[in-house]
Amino acid sequence: MKVRTRFAPSPTGYMHIGNLRTALYEYLIAKANGGDFILRIEDTDQKRYVEGATDIIYKTLQRVGMNWDEGPDIGGNYGPYIQSERKPLYAEYAHKLVELGGAHYCFCAQKEEEKDVDEDTPEAHTKLKDPCKHIPLEEAKARVAAGETFVVRQNINKKGTSLFHDVVYGDIEIDYDELDEGVLLKSDGLPTYNFANVIDDHLMGITHVVRGNEYISSTPKYNLIYEAFGWEPPVYVHVPPVMKDAQHKLSKRNGDASFQDLVAKGYLPEAILNYIALLGWNPGDKREIFSLQELEKCFSSERLNKSPAIFDITKLTWMNGCYIRNLSAEDFHQLASPYYKDLPQSLDFTALSTVLQPRVETLGQIPTEVAFLAQVPEYSNELYCNKKMKTDVDIAHKALELVLPALNDVTNWNNETLFETLKGIATANEMKNGQILYPVRIALSGQETTPGGATELACVLGKDETMMRIKNAITKLKQ
RNA sequence: GGUCCCAUCGUCUAGUGGUUAGGACGCGGCCCUCUCAAGGCUGCAACACGAGUUCAAAUCUCGUUGGGAUCACCA
Numbered sequence: 001m002k003v004r005t006r007f008a009p010s011p012t013g014y015m016h017i018g019n020l021r022t023a024l025y026e027y028l029i030a031k032a033n034g035g036d037f038i039l040r041i042e043d044t045d046q047k048r049y050v051e052g053a054t055d056i057i058y059k060t061l062q063r064v065g066m067n068w069d070e071g072p073d074i075g076g077n078y079g080p081y082i083q084s085e086r087k088p089l090y091a092e093y094a095h096k097l098v099e100l101g102g103a104h105y106c107f108c109a110q111k112e113e114e115k116d117v118d119e120d121t122p123e124a125h126t127k128l129k130d131p132c133k134h135i136p137l138e139e140a141k142a143r144v145a146a147g148e149t150f151v152v153r154q155n156i157n158k159k160g161t162s163l164f165h166d167v168v169y170g171d172i173e174i175d176y177d178e179l180d181e182g183v184l185l186k187s188d189g190l191p192t193y194n195f196a197n198v199i200d201d202h203l204m205g206i207t208h209v210v211r212g213n214e215y216i217s218s219t220p221k222y223n224l225i226y227e228a229f230g231w232e233p234p235v236y237v238h239v240p241p242v243m244k245d246a247q248h249k250l251s252k253r254n255g256d257a258s259f260q261d262l263v264a265k266g267y268l269p270e271a272i273l274n275y276i277a278l279l280g281w282n283p284g285d286k287r288e289i290f291s292l293q294e295l296e297k298c299f300s301s302e303r304l305n306k307s308p309a310i311f312d313i314t315k316l317t318w319m320n321g322c323y324i325r326n327l328s329a330e331d332f333h334q335l336a337s338p339y340y341k342d343l344p345q346s347l348d349f350t351a352l353s354t355v356l357q358p359r360v361e362t363l364g365q366i367p368t369e370v371a372f373l374a375q376v377p378e379y380s381n382e383l384y385c386n387k388k389m390k391t392d393v394d395i396a397h398k399a400l401e402l403v404l405p406a407l408n409d410v411t412n413w414n415n416e417t418l419f420e421t422l423k424g425i426a427t428a429n430e431m432k433n434g435q436i437l438y439p440v441r442i443a444l445s446g447q448e449t450t451p452g453g454a455t456e457l458a459c460v461l462g463k464d465e466t467m468m469r470i471k472n473a474i475t476k477l478k479q
Numbered sequence: 480g481g482u483c484c485c486a487u488c489g490u491c492u493a494g495u496g497g498u499u500a501g502g503a504c505g506c507g508g509c510c511c512u513c514u515c516a517a518g519g520c521u522g523c524a525a526c527a528c529g530a531g532u533u534c535a536a537a538u539c540u541c542g543u544u545g546g547g548a549u550c551a552c553c554a
Contacts, residue, residue, distance in 0.1 A: 010554055045553055151552060169484070178482050178550080186552040193554045217483055217549050240485075246546070275491095278503095282492060286502055305492085308547070312490050315504040325517075359516045389514080419513075437513035445514095453513040 003035025005208045006201070007061075007068070010042040011053035015060040016258045017250050017311060018212070018242040021276040025239060026210045027066045028277075028299035038204060039071030041082045042197075044190045060259050064273045065292045078204040083196050090191040093199050093229075094152040094184055098137070102228030103184055105140040106132040106153045130181060152185035154194070154221060162220035167237045168304045169213070174220050182221065194218065198225045206234050208301075213238040237301055240308040242279055250311050257313070266339075266363025267316065271323040275316045279309040289322060321361030332357045339366035343374050344465075351415075351459045355452035369451050373460065376446035376469060381477055383442050389434035396439035397477045402429060403440055404470050413463050418455040443473030 005026040009019055030037040039061070043049055058073065070076025080086055097103040108130065130153060132140070144150050158176045165171055184195035191199070201209060216238050226233040241249045250256045257265075262272055274290050282305075283290075283298050290298075324332065333353040340349055352370065360366055371377075384396035391399075402425050410421055426436045441454035444466060450457060458466045 008554095012554080042554070048553070153552095172483075174483065175481095180550065183552045188552080190552090192552065197554085212548090212554095213484070214548050215554090238484095241547080243547090249547090278491065280491090284493080286493085288491095288503060307485050309492090310490060312504070315491065318504055321517090358518095361516095386514085422513080433513060441514060447514095449515040451515065453515090455513070 001207060003030055003033040003207050004038060004205050005030040005035065005210065006038040006040050006204065006206050008040040008042045008197070008200075009057055010045065010048065011057065012045075012048040012050055013053060013252055014056050014258050014260060016252055016256070017272075017276055020060065020064075020259050020273075021242060021279060022210055022212065022239060023061065023066060024064075024273065024277055024295075025237070025281070025299075025301070025304070026208070028295055029208050029210065029237070029301055030069075031296040032299045035207070036069040037066070038076070038078070038206070039068040039081060040200060040204070041072055042193065043082060043084045044186075044192065044196055046084075046188075046190070056260070063263075063269045083200065084190070086196075086200070087190060089203070090185060090196060090199055091189060094191070094195065097184070097225065097228055098140075098152060100228050101155065101157075102225060103152050103154050104130070104133045104137075105135070105144055105150045106130055106183075107135075107140075107143060107148055107150050108132055133181070149187050151183045151187050152195075153181045154184050154224070156181050156221070156224065158224070162223065164219055164223055164233075164236065166216070166219075167235060167301050168240075168306055169216065169238055172216060172219070174217060176220070178217070179221050179224075184225075194221060195225070198222050201234055202226070202229070202231045208237060209234045210237040210239060213240050237304070239304060240280060240306060242276070243308045243310045245310060249308075256311075262316075264364075266365065267320050268323045268335075268363075271320040272316065274323075275319050279311065280305045289319070317361045324360060324363075325358055327357070329354065329357065335363055336366055339363055340370070342367065343370060346462055346465060347373060348460050348462060351456070355456050355460065359451045372445045372447055372450070376444075376472070379442075379446040383446075383448060384439055384477075386434075386438055389438040390432055391435050391438050393477065395431075395435050396442070397474070399425075399431070399436045399439040400443055400470055400474050400477070403436065404467070404474070407458075407463070407467060407470070410463070413459065415455050415459050418458050422455060439473075440470070443470050 007023040007026050009015075009023075027037045029035070039057075041054055041057070054072070061068065068074070070078060070081065072079075072081040075081075094103065098105060133153070133155070135143075140150075156176055156179045161173050161175050163171060163173050182194055183192055185191050200206075219236060219238075223233050244250045244254060244256050248254065252258060259269075259272060263269060270291065273292060274288075277290060277295055278288065281299070281303055284303055327335070333350060336353050336356060337349065340347075340352070343349075352373070356366060356369060360369060381393050381396075385392045403422065406421055406425055407418075410417060422436050422440065423433055425431075426433045437454045441450060441457060442448075444454065444457045444461060452460070461469065
């Protein structure tokens with residue numbers, strides 16, 4: 001049987017990291033087994049619907065290369081793929097389930113008021129006893145037919161314990177007494193997740209269900225529905241949550257980073273995807289850098305972890321740095337260019353990219369790294385004093401006076417020539433290389449550390465600006 | 480509170496009865512070096528606790544502690 005998995009987000013906001021990881025695992029289970037990955041939109045809660053959220057889901061999946069084989073936009077043989085468009089289907093199956101004895105009609109208004117009293121008393125936690133369950137079926141059907149408002153509630157008639165197998169957690173046993181007779185079809189005619197999920201997964205031929213482990217305790221309820229219809233339940237793959245810290249899940253509510261937030265900060269989609277793949281899964285060897293295609297080849301759900309993983313932005317940042325360094329010079333330049341927009345147009349941006357590529361871990365770091373190129377920051381002449389370089393203000397002054405005319409004579413303004421020229425000055429004057437290069441670098445940048453060395457900065461700045469900055473530095477040193 | 484689940488360096492993890500408990504991030508040091516990065520080498524750092532089973536336990540069992548989840552006309 002062909003493996004079919006589905007990613008079934010509800011369009012309630014934007015794509016957060018935990019969601020994306022679930023989607024990734026679903027995608028990988030499908031692709032590692034030559035199966036299909038289906039996209040389904042679960043919008044049965046009209047109150048939570050957010051305009052444009054579906055679009056963000058599409059864009060995000062596309063951005064990381066997780067292409068779906070069937071979905072609302074491209075169709076497929078099992079559509080529609082948006083739950084609100086499947087409304088009649090759920091009603092039909094809900095009524096059928098009642099006939100089969102798996103559910104009953106309930107005419108009580110909202111049950112809430114019974115529940116929100118004494119939340120902590122044992123009584124409040126026992127299974128809801130619904131009086132409507134005892135209404136004879138014919139009478140209930142008549143009331144439904146008469147137009148009375150109703151919901152369909154699940155029947156939990158079994159006693160004892162339910163056992164099911166999960167790929168990640170193994171065999172799980174849950175007592176039927178723990179299950180409540182929840183609403184399957186709401187009074188607005190739309191299904192709850194508990195119902196829509198089962199109906200759609202079956203109708204769409206889903207073979208593997210990947211979802212958060214918070215669904216473990218309600219899985220027996222879904223199995224009961226499958227059983228009532230005489231359907232085969234899917235393979236369950238419950239995954240632990242992605243955490244912000246030891247106590248809290250990563251969530252939008254806390255303002256934790258979403259996929260798009262990270263991209264906006266200059267993280268590469270490929271790096272984000274690679275990182276989250278490893279948050280709860282490992283290949284069994286020492287490899288850490290994976291493209292989506294490589295993951296498709298070696299992914300195995302057996303190697304999924306049971307315990308929650310804390311999202312560590314530091315490690316993601318490192319990994320992003322790896323991806324940046326592995327980019328071709330052209331690709332990096334293209335990605336970096338938008339971050340150069342506040343710099344003078346006279347700079348050699350290709351040279352700048354060369355200097356920056358091994359030095360930034362996120363694209364967002366670029367503006368602060370290069371700010372000095374637009375304007376030399378305020379600095380003290382004390383900066384010229386460096387023990388290791390054996391420089392002080394006097395040496396720096398001397399160095400710059402020597403460098404200025406020599407640079408003026410340089411016609412071939414490139415790193416190699418500049419470096420040889422400056423080294424030549426050091427040798428000719430019996431000075432250490434650093435005693436020339438360090439002051440030049442300070443003069444050009446006005447800061448202690450810079451991306452790239454003195455000559456590389458000179459290349460980026462160009463001859464005119466370099467000469468200008470050295471002259472200014474000399475003037476400043478005379479004060 | 481009932482029920483279910485989880486537990487190896489700070490973090491991500493390898494490990495399925497016998498390992499000097501391995502790797503990665505981060506952190507410290509050294510080398511390289513025109514500063515900073517990158518790269519190379521290196522150091523610090525973990526089996527939550529207690530019983531049991533066994534010649535032998537991070538690994539199996541039980542308990543304790545700690546954490547999480549769930550108990551909606553949300554998903």
